[in-house]
Amino acid sequence: MGAQLAAAAGGLDFAPAQRLTVIGLCALTAFVSHRALAVFNDGVRPFLLDFVQGRTRRGATGAVSFGLSAGFVFGLGAPMALSSGVLNPWLVFLPTDVLGILAPRKWLAPVLGGAWGAVVVFGLKGANDAAHRLPVDFLTAMQQMSTPILFLFTLFPVLAVCKQFGRARGAVAGAVELVLVVLTMKLWPKVFAGSLAMAAGVLMLIGFAVARDLRERRDGATTDQDAGNETGVDDPMASLFSASAARLRQHLPLFMALGAGVCLLSQTHIFGGGEATSFLIAQGQYAEAAQVDFYRAFGFLPLIATTALASGAYGIAGFTVVYPLGYLLPNPWLAVVCGALVFTVEVLALSGIGRVLGRLPSVRDSSERLRSAIGDTLQLAVLFGSLLAAQTMGGGLGLLIVGGLYLLNEAMGRVVVRMAAGPAAVLAGGVLLNVLYWLDLFTPLTS
Structure with a gap:
């Protein structure tokens, strides 16, 4: 597994078609975010209703998006991409949420989104190469995260x-x-x-x-x-849900392009929809990656459906079914067509899905339990993997620094969200160990 991941991490030198796909999709997602039609961050979506209805300004909504996204981008998205060699939605889509919402002009949003995509596809390779040349190679050490993430998940x-x-x-x-x-x-x-x-x-x-x-x-x-739900024609929430679904259907061509782009990116096999998926994609286990992301889709479907119906803003990846579909499709043209069709079905069926979920309380609760369980298992797996990486790169001193930074973050009220605190601590600890090496105060465990 280590050799496979090492090879994958060197695969950040993307082909021209892959670069264009990432840049184009980042431009599109920023534009969609600017229109408040879709965002990736589930926590941001409920705030968009006030923005759409004019009760909050663009700057305030952008500040909320940045506050809820920054920790995941730099603490989880970037470390996972550098350690696995596979892009992920926290690195690709969360920044375009923020840039799209903050952009003051419609034409500026895709420009900023495309610029971020260029930073990702051109900048990661340089950062990866520079990190691997350091005396303490913390990126290679971070590949220790793969085993606990895959098995505890x-x-x-x-x-x-x-x-x-x-x-x-x-x-x-x-x-x-x-x-x-x-x-x-x-x-x-x-x-x-x-x-x-x-x-x-x-x-x-x-x-x-x-x-x-x-x-x-x-x-x-x-x-x-059930009788109350069926006879409550004057229910204000039902009226809101209906208006939100109609708003999304009005922009169906844009959502078809979005679904095509996300499915195409998944088909390139330089992108994984989750923590475990990234490492499976890096190992070439596409069927297993599709299976994992399919289960994640079931866990997040009710959340995405209800927040979309309540706010009038969809998810950038929809119900995320396009992820596993893209991994398995044999060519990019088929991915474009299938992605567009999947998003068409999802948007048109959104109201019906909401009604079905209302009639199956235990199934709806199961999805919420799955989502919570995914978070619990990954928090433990990421923390344990981060400590393994710390030991690999610095032994006891590495454990002291990384574990200490994690505990300090907890004591300070989680400045960095818990899921991202471990990988962020590994990056910070790796930099500190290199500084100690240059000061002749630390000798790397391996030459």
Whole structure:
């Protein structure tokens, strides 16, 4: 795995077509963000309703976007790209959210977005080469993050089952996943060991949720609630949802272009939609990467749908189904067509999806549990991987510096968001260890 990741990290020298794809897509996403039609950051989307309705100014909305995005860009997006050699949405899309919202003119937004795309495709290679020439190569050390991220991420369905359906079913799901991981490692060593385990865990979670919803419907527990939803024609939230869905449908051609661009970027295999996915793409395991991002899509679908209907702003990657689709498609032209069709279906079906989610409370809750479990597992995995990287590059001193920076960030009220604090601490610790080396106060563990 280490050799594969090392080769991938050297793959930041993108081909001309790949560079044009990134630059063009960054220009488009900045333009869409400027129009308040879509943003990548789920936390920013609810604030766009006030902006669209004129209750807040562009500068204030841009400040919110920057505050919610900066830590992920520099603490997670950049380190993950440099260590894996694969781009990610935090590095590509979060900055274009900010630049698009802040741009005072419509024509300036795509210019700024394209400029950021150029920085990404041309600047990462130089930063990567410079870092690898340092006495303490902290980027190579950061590749230690791959194993804990990939294997601990496998457990997120178990956590979701335990939180929603209790410890007994959670223990059963955990046992099933453990058996499948061991069997996969033994029988199919070239396949990502967590593939079958995650599939089984997610299917168990969905099965439990559907069974609960059907049982409650049969017992009449939700009859009154459903009747109220169907007869509430004067419900102000229903009116707002309808207006938001109509606003998005009016700009369907723009969303078709957006879906085509995101799917095309995924098809180039220089982009991964998540932490685990980035390392799987780097290893050439595209089917496994598609599987992982498909499960993530299920976890985030209700959040994206409800915030889109409430704010009138969609997600830059939609329901993120275009990620796994792009990984698996054989050529870029097919990716463009399929991406446009997927976004067409998503935007047109948005109102219907919202109504269905309203009638399946347990399934909706399962998605929320999955999203929470993904965050919990990745927080632990990223922290553990960061400490492994710290030990690799600096032994006990590396652990002291990186662990100390992480704890200091916690004590200061999380200046850097917890998910990004570990990788950011590794970068800062790597720079500090190089300074100590130049001062003749530290000797690298490996020459």
